[in-house]
Structure formats: C-alpha cells, structure tokens
Amino acid sequence: MKRGKRYLELLKKIDRQKAYSIDEAIETVRNLKSAKFDETVEATYVLNVDPKQADQNVRGVITLPHGTGKSVKVLVFATADKAQEAKDAGADYVGGEDLIQKIEKEGFLDFDVAIATPDMMKSLGRIAKILGPRKLMPSPKSGTVTMDIYDTVKEFKAGKIEFRVDKTGVIHTVIGKSSFTPEQLKENLLALNSAIIKSRPASVRGQYVKKVYLSLTMSPAVKVNVNELLRA
Known part of the structure; x- marks a missing residue:
C-alpha cells in the first residue's frame, strides 16, 4: 500500500524494531497526532487463537474507566415497558417491527450498538445477515440481549465496549482519544488488557x-512490550 507523505514523516518518529514500555508507547502515540480533529486511539491485539x-x-x-471519548449511538429492539426503559436511559433509537423493517428495507445502520430483549431475537433473525457482518447483532455473550435494558443502555452510553477477535485472530478496539491524558489512556488500556487475558480460551x-x-x-502503529502487559 502506498503511503502519503505525512504518514511517512510520522513513521520516522517510531523505532519499528522496538517494543515500547506501556508508558513510552502511550506517550509516543500521542505525539503522532497530525490531524486537526481529535483522533481515536486504537489498540490491536494479535492473539494465538484459531477463530474457526x-x-x-x-x-x-x-x-x-474513562469511556471512549466517542458519542455512542444506541439502538434498542424492545416494546411496551422495556421500550420506555430504553427511552428513559437515553437510547437514540427504540422500536420493534418498525426498526427491523427500517433496517431490512432501507438499509438503516446509523448506530454503534444494538441491544434487544430476549423476546425480540426471533424477529431479528430476518436481519441477522445485515447486522452480523457489521458486528451489530445483539448477543447474550456481549451482554446486548437482556431484560435489564435501562442499565445496559446507560453502560454503553458511558463507554462500555465489546471486543471480539476477527477471522485472522486479531482484536481491534478503541481505548480513547488523542486528547485523553496519558494516565487515562493507560488505565483504559490496562482494563482492556485484563479483560482480554481473562478471556483466554482453555484450549x-x-x-x-x-x-x-x-x-x-x-498514524502508524507503535509496538507495546507484551511481557510488561502480561505482568500488569
């Protein structure tokens, strides 16, 4: 892939052979800011797993601990009292069959997280092929199929994220913004790191x-010392 001049200039600021300490990596990546907007800080974990x-x-x-710095759009599939709970919690979109049809027929996907009550899951089968590849399909494993609609919406609005390995064995996820302090980014990274390590498959x-x-x-990527992360 051909890289632009700005990217190549940033690359000169990184020792690509070095595995930086956690603090060094965070400080280095913050110093790579080059865009006029508040860039997202991303963590990439390459795991020794077979997703198949x-x-x-x-x-x-x-x-x-400090959220993602991003305004999260939450959609909730629910009816009656649970739909009202979702609205009270600040969900951006709430509905049942109407929302399913909007996604199915209009291709509506202007949301970051989809939450559903268990009774809605049978109806969602019609749009599973639309939501699934985009990692938007509600799932019990990710805590997005639940009767506790109010608290779940609040948590995702506050910075709760889902992480999952892709077909190549890699996890890509957000840990904050370039405007975050080094301490905030470190605490977010260590929280994510702990969750990923606890999710290690027994096999x-x-x-x-x-x-x-x-x-x-x-920006280019900065390599972090894995041994230090494993001890953190």
Whole structure:
C-alpha cells in the first residue's frame, strides 16, 4: 500500500524494531497526532487463537474507566415497558417491527450498538445477515440481549465496549482519544488488557498474546512490550 507523505514523516518518529514500555508507547502515540480533529486511539491485539474453533472465538465486554471519548449511538429492539426503559436511559433509537423493517428495507445502520430483549431475537433473525457482518447483532455473550435494558443502555452510553477477535485472530478496539491524558489512556488500556487475558480460551497452548500495538486514526502503529502487559 502506498503511503502519503505525512504518514511517512510520522513513521520516522517510531523505532519499528522496538517494543515500547506501556508508558513510552502511550506517550509516543500521542505525539503522532497530525490531524486537526481529535483522533481515536486504537489498540490491536494479535492473539494465538484459531477463530474457526468455536471455543477460541474470543469476545467480551468491558466498561473503560474513562469511556471512549466517542458519542455512542444506541439502538434498542424492545416494546411496551422495556421500550420506555430504553427511552428513559437515553437510547437514540427504540422500536420493534418498525426498526427491523427500517433496517431490512432501507438499509438503516446509523448506530454503534444494538441491544434487544430476549423476546425480540426471533424477529431479528430476518436481519441477522445485515447486522452480523457489521458486528451489530445483539448477543447474550456481549451482554446486548437482556431484560435489564435501562442499565445496559446507560453502560454503553458511558463507554462500555465489546471486543471480539476477527477471522485472522486479531482484536481491534478503541481505548480513547488523542486528547485523553496519558494516565487515562493507560488505565483504559490496562482494563482492556485484563479483560482480554481473562478471556483466554482453555484450549490455547503456548503464548496467548503474541503482539500488541497502539495507533491513532491517522498514524502508524507503535509496538507495546507484551511481557510488561502480561505482568500488569
């Protein structure tokens, strides 16, 4: 892939052979800010797993101590009292069959998280092929199929995120913004790190976390010392 001049200039600020300490990696990635907007800080975990094996399809949820810095749009599939709970909690979109049809017929996908009550799941089967590939399908494993609608909406609005391994064995997720302090980013990273390590499948042999990188929306990646993360 051909890189732009700005990207190549940023690359000169990184020692690509070095595994930076947690503090060094955070400070380095913050210094790579080059865009006029508040860039997202992303963490990438390369895991020694085979996602084709059901028991190694690593996924989970974590509420970051300082949130993501992003305004999260939450959609809730619910009716009656639970629909009102969702509205009271601040959900952006709430509905049942009407929302399903809007997604199915109009391709509506202007939301970041979808939550559903268990009774709605049968109806959602019609749009599973639309939501699934975009990682928007409600799931009990991610805590997005629940009767506790009010608290769940509040948690996702406050910075609760879902992490899941892709088909190559890699987790990409957000840990904050470039405007966050180093301490905020570190606490968010360590919270995510702990959740990923606790999600280690029992069938995995050898080193579970192979590589970890931090990057900004518009920057190259900075390699983090995995051994330090495992001790954190």
